[in-house]
Amino acid sequence: MATPYRLFGTPGSLYTAKARSYLRKQHVDFVEMPAASAEFAALLPTIARWIIPVLTTPAGEVLQDGSVIIDHFEAAGPRLSAFPTTPIHRAVAAIFELFGGEGLLRPAMHYRWNFDDVNQPFIANDFVAALAPAGAPQAVKDQVFGGAARRMRAAMAAFGVTEASIPAIEASYADFLARLDAHLATTPYLLGGHPTLGDYGLIGPLFAHLGRDPVPRQLMQRTAWNVFRWTERMNAPEAQADGLGPADGGLFADDAIPDTLVALLRFIAEDFLPELTAHVAFANHWLAERPDDITGTSGLANPANRTIGVARFAWRGHEIATMVMPYRFWLLQKVQATAAACDDPRLGELLAATGLAPLLTLRTTRPVERRGHLEVWGAAR
Structure with a gap:
């Protein structure tokens, strides 16, 4: 076999x-x-x-x-391609892949690590089952979870979750859930009858953290049933449309973007673009301080390190600091490459109307590449 x-x-x-x-x-x-x-x-x-x-x-x-x-x-040649064949849908799918993996980290970490009375029994068992050696004694299991929890709580702070920012994080997430729930009330997936790259980006935080850990799962079930149902759909191998969307499983006709999806794109501009802008500015300053040729390297003493520093920016009435990871720029470059291949003027109009036009011009002075499973800097542009 x-x-x-x-x-x-x-x-x-x-x-x-x-x-x-x-x-x-x-x-x-x-x-x-x-x-x-x-x-x-x-x-x-x-x-x-x-x-x-x-x-x-x-x-x-x-x-x-x-x-x-x-x-x-x-x-x-996949069974069911994640890449839409029409240019606007393809670009929008790439935007949601970027946002799904990088733009929901604050609520994902907050709702996992700040509700220990309810979450911790589940999370401890979950981490131990995944990370401890099979048959390990309880003392080893406790050590494994303790070490993982310390690292993850430190990461939570590095993603901008602080006592001061928590109310804004919860309000932001409630806003996002409401918009996504309204969209998924009429369509089984982000762009219509089957999942695309944007769905796969969003399922990461919305299932693994926010749709599975006890506190946020209950919140989603109570306030955003359509989103919760979508997380179930995304984890099922069979087609599940619940009577929504095109009968043939196709995407929205004529490369259309419905108003509910426009509202979600506006949320990305309001909530995530300030952070992304600050990260690109930080990276360009960091690169300017390293005039020697670092092409093909991370520019760090430890090539396995994913973080080059910390950027500060204004977000929902707070100044927060978050760690800057070149991986995020690699995903941004994929958005830009997809948009560059689109010759439909409606994409530019959509991005301008939603406040996302800067996504097309936000660039680090060196591109990020992946070599040997690591993020490295390419030659200066």
């Missing part, structure tokens, strides 16, 4: 959820493997750092990152 695809990750991982959903929808025969397994440990020299998800193929290829995994199957 051929070795199946193996997906290494954890049940509660935002980034694993993206890859898992895609593989299920494509009917890929895969086995999900715990990150605590010996098989994953054997992959660490290849991927050069501890990071998930990782997919190994029957041919022996190693793929790291949900977007890379999706690109791999799309190039081979």
